[in-house]
Amino acid sequence: MNVLITGAAGGLGRAIANECGSRGYNLFLTDINEDGLLCIKRGLERQFDIVVATAACDLTNAESVDRMLDIIDKHGIRFDMLINVAGLDYEGGFMKREREDLVKIVLLNNAATLRITHAIIKRRRSGKPFYIVFVSSLASMFPMPLKATYAASKRFLLDFATSLRQELKREDVNILTLCPGGMVTTQEAICGIKAQGFWGNATTNPLDCVARNTIDRVLAGKSIYVPGKLNRVLSFLGKIIPRSWVAAVIYLRWGKVTGNHSVS
Amino acid sequence: MNTVVITGASSGIGLEIARALTGRGCNVLGIARSEANCNRAKERLLSENPDAKIVFFVADLMQQREVIRVADEISEYLNEKCNGGLYALINNAGCVRSWYMTTEEGYEQQFALNHLAGFLLTYKLLPALRKVNGRVIMTGSESHKGIRVRWDNVMLCRRYNPLTAYKQSKLCNILFAKGLNDRYAATGLRAYVVDPGLVNTDIGNKETGGLVSFIWSLRKRHGVPPTVPAKTFAFLCDQKTLPEGLYYYLGKEKKYSKQVTSENANRLFELSERLCGIRYEKAGMA
Numbered sequence: 001m002n003v004l005i006t007g008a009a010g011g012l013g014r015a016i017a018n019e020c021g022s023r024g025y026n027l028f029l030t031d032i033n034e035d036g037l038l039c040i041k042r043g044l045e046r047q048f049d050i051v052v053a054t055a056a057c058d059l060t061n062a063e064s065v066d067r068m069l070d071i072i073d074k075h076g077i078r079f080d081m082l083i084n085v086a087g088l089d090y091e092g093g094f095m096k097r098e099r100e101d102l103v104k105i106v107l108l109n110n111a112a113t114l115r116i117t118h119a120i121i122k123r124r125r126s127g128k129p130f131y132i133v134f135v136s137s138l139a140s141m142f143p144m145p146l147k148a149t150y151a152a153s154k155r156f157l158l159d160f161a162t163s164l165r166q167e168l169k170r171e172d173v174n175i176l177t178l179c180p181g182g183m184v185t186t187q188e189a190i191c192g193i194k195a196q197g198f199w200g201n202a203t204t205n206p207l208d209c210v211a212r213n214t215i216d217r218v219l220a221g222k223s224i225y226v227p228g229k230l231n232r233v234l235s236f237l238g239k240i241i242p243r244s245w246v247a248a249v250i251y252l253r254w255g256k257v258t259g260n261h262s263v264s
Numbered sequence: 265m266n267t268v269v270i271t272g273a274s275s276g277i278g279l280e281i282a283r284a285l286t287g288r289g290c291n292v293l294g295i296a297r298s299e300a301n302c303n304r305a306k307e308r309l310l311s312e313n314p315d316a317k318i319v320f321f322v323a324d325l326m327q328q329r330e331v332i333r334v335a336d337e338i339s340e341y342l343n344e345k346c347n348g349g350l351y352a353l354i355n356n357a358g359c360v361r362s363w364y365m366t367t368e369e370g371y372e373q374q375f376a377l378n379h380l381a382g383f384l385l386t387y388k389l390l391p392a393l394r395k396v397n398g399r400v401i402m403t404g405s406e407s408h409k410g411i412r413v414r415w416d417n418v419m420l421c422r423r424y425n426p427l428t429a430y431k432q433s434k435l436c437n438i439l440f441a442k443g444l445n446d447r448y449a450a451t452g453l454r455a456y457v458v459d460p461g462l463v464n465t466d467i468g469n470k471e472t473g474g475l476v477s478f479i480w481s482l483r484k485r486h487g488v489p490p491t492v493p494a495k496t497f498a499f500l501c502d503q504k505t506l507p508e509g510l511y512y513y514l515g516k517e518k519k520y521s522k523q524v525t526s527e528n529a530n531r532l533f534e535l536s537e538r539l540c541g542i543r544y545e546k547a548g549m550a
Contacts, residue, residue, distance in 0.1 A: 014370040018421050036368055039329070043369030046539050047419075184363040190471055201474045208364040208424045 001025040002079045004120055006059060006113075007086030009036030011185020012135065012207065016083055019211040021048040028077060030057045030068060031086070053077070059086055059112035060104070069119055078125040081218070083133045084113050084157075089150040102149050109153035114160075121173070129172045131218045134161040138181045138203065138231050141238035145251035154179075158224075165223055176218035179226045179235065180205045199253070202230050267291040267346045268501065269338060269389065271325060271382070272357030274301035276465035277403060280494035281354060283309060285501060286316035293341065294320045295334055295357070325357050325381040326367050328540065335388030342392050349396035352501050353389055355382030356403040358433070360468045362476040364424035371539065372419035374426075378433035383440055383536045387544055390453075397452035401500055402441055403493075404457035404511065408434040409521045413532065426476055436532055438520055441510055443529035451547050454506040457520075459513040460493030462486060 003020050007013040008029035020027055021044045031037050034056035041052045055071050058064040087109045090101045117132065124130040137154040144151035158177050165175040181203035182193050193200035205227040217225045226232045238246060268285050272278035273294030282292050286309055296302050302320035309316045319341070323334035342348050358378045367376045386393075386400055393400065411431045414420060420429050441455035448454075464487035468480025492514075499515040500507070509517035510524075537543055 009368075011366065014366045015364070015421070018366070018370050018419070022421065039327075039368035040370045042541065043367075043371055043539075046541060047370075184365055184473075187471060190473060194473055204363075206364055206424060207366075208421050212422060 001081060002028065002077065002125065003081040003083060004028045004030070004079050005083045005085060006030050006116060007084075007135075008054075009033045009040055010085065011189070012183060012211070013085040014040050015185075015207045015211040016085065016214065017044060018047075019215055020083075021050050021052075023215065024048065024050060025081075026051040027053070028072070028079070029054045030059070032056065032058050059116055060107045062115065065112075065115055065119065069123075072123060077123070079120055079123055079130070080125050080128055081131040081133075082117065082120045083135075084117065085135050086112065087135060087153075089147070093146050094148055097149075105149045106153050109150075110156050113157065117164075121168075124173075129174060132161075132164075132173065132175045133214060133218050134158075134175070134177045136161070136177050136179045138179050138226065138235065140177075140179055141226075141235040142250055143243050143247045144254070145247055146254040162223065174218060174221045176214065176222055177224045178210070178214050179224065179231075180210055181228060181231045183207050183210065203228065203234070205231070266351035266501070267293065267342065267349065268352045268354065269293045269295065269350060269385075270354040270356055271295045271385065272403075273320070274298065274305040276467060277460055277463060277490045277493050277497075278354075278356045279305055279308075280490040281356065281497045282318060283312070284491075284494045284498040286313060286318055288498065288502070289315075289317075290351070290501070291317040291346065292319070293338055294318060295323050295325065295338075296320065297322070297324045325385070326359075326373060326377045328367075328369060328380070328384060331381055331384045332388065335385055338389065339392060348392055350389055350392035350398050351396055352399045352401060353386060353393060354401045354403070354497060355385065355437075357381065358403060358467065359470065360426065360430055360472055360476060360480070362426055362472040362474055364421065366419075369539075372421065372424075372429060374429040374433045375419055375436070378430070379436035379440065380536060380539060382437070384540045384542065386440075386444070387540070387542050390544070394448070394451065394453050397506070399453070399500065399506060400441070400444060400455040401497060402437040402455070402457045404437045404459055405430075405434040406459050406461070406513075407431045408438055411435055411521075412523055413439070413528065415531065415535075418535065426472075435521060435523060436536075438511060438524050439529045439532045440536070442524050442526065443533040445510065446526055446529060447544065447547050452506075454508075456500050456507075456509065457511050458493060458496045458500070459511065459518060460490075460496075461488055461513065463488055463490050463493055465490055 003025045009031035037054040041054050044052045055068045057068040134157045136157040139151040140154035140158040161177040210227050268290050273282045274296035299322045309318050321334050323330045365373045438457045441457050444455035464484045469477050496515050511518050511520040
């Protein structure tokens with residue numbers, strides 16, 4: 001099994017790479033952070049008997065992606081699975097963020113994900129099933145004031161993945177959308193979860209379980225994975241409560257967390 | 265004048281060991297993660313004892329490249345100012361995590377800091393330690409008992425349990441000390457593990473959350489101040505001839521887990537060498 005993972009040097013990327021490594025899959029890892037890539041490559045090769053290839057790449061830059069695809073084509077690598085982890089968010093209300101930072105959220109979370117997904121489906125191994133994981137978010141279930149761009153970008157992924165799944169079903173492509181709550185990947189993440197108090201802790205998903213279950217589920221042909229019972233209840237509520245009400249409740253909650261009520 | 269390296273020296277038990285050893289006239293090289301905490305600790309030690317010989321090195325020992333960098337800096341320092349010899353290395357830095365978190369290498373953080381960091385640092389400083397028949401002392405814990413090393417899943421990346429990860433990392437400390445003694449005791453270097461007992465420090469409140477942090481806040485109140493375990497470290501540093509025990513509590517030898525065998529120690533040594541990309545030199549080659 002050859003697996004390409006984007007955002008592989010980050011917390012979730014590393015956890016998924018470890019999970020794939022423990023299953024004996026060969027990995028092609030990419031991330032914008034070249035040093036981080038070399039570290040995780042070293043760690044994986046020391047732990048597991050697998051082949052790990054890496055290429056640092058800025059997925060928002062078409063030329064950078066072309067260079068990576070050239071490497072892939074030069075070695076004739078063909079893939080069985082693509083895991084789209086790369087994504088980003090900047091904290092703060094819409095008018096409090098830098099203009100270009102906001103655009104970057106959509107450029108990476110959406111535009112770049114489309115670019116790499118199209119390129120890697122073209123490079124799937126023929127005659128074998130192909131698997132794709134999109135890392136969306138629990139945020140994709142709701143309109144989220146104060147995280148508006150991020151939540152909408154994750155909603156894009158959820159809807160896109162659901163449609164693409166239907167389009168490519170006959171070609172033996174299995175697509176899973178992962179919609180996790182908060183995950184403890186960095187020191188900042190811990191602070192963020194603490195700041196949210198009870199709800200932060202309650203919606204947090206353990207990284208080890210998420211990584212394991214994600215691979216299990218995509219292999220089983222599942223379409224969506226919302227980790228955690230409470231998160232599944234919340235995402236169900238998001239479907240039945242009018243969206244404007246949801247937005248109002250979330251605005252109150254995030255306003256308290258971020259101290260961001262007074263939008264200038 | 266004896267030179268001692270202490271990791272995690274800016275707070276808790278590490279700071280108390282630094283205080284005790286500078287008080288005895290040792291030349292202490294402390295390692296800690298935060299520059300601000302290092303400066304504060306240094307000021308405190310110097311304000312109490314203006315003659316204290318204390319230098320701090322800033323490094324996040326969780327990351328292997330940082331261990332290697334700081335070890336090179338310390339080696340250089342030892343060569344310049346201490347004739348290249350290191351009297352004692354105290355692998356004290358440790359952490360508790362509530363959640364499965366990984367280092368840059370994708371290693372589980374408690375295993376990476378509590379065991380691998382010390383394993384790699386000791387390897388890097390081994391020539392300096394062997395030069396003066398030095399000693400390596402680990403901050404262990406009574407919680408190393410009642411557990412085995414999960415050889416098939418040592419990073420616990422399936423069904424992570426914070427306490428299991430901590431206990432296992434503390435068992436690894438003793439196994440590592442045992443492995444060092446098996447290899448080098450005959451040539452004059454010895455390793456020890458100190459059980460600090462229940463100590464009132466912030467270890468369980470740093471970068472943890474929820475239940476772990478709450479339980480530790482209640483539990484640490486019953487702990488002794490870190491000056492108590494520091495005495496045992498100082499005791500082991502004071503001995504002119506190296507004592508032959510392995511596990512010490514309140515300055516006395518203590519029984520350790522039956523899991524501490526040469527077979528397990530060798531297995532951990534080989535695994536850790538692979539995870540650090542190193543190979544310890546044969547004892548005869550000093």
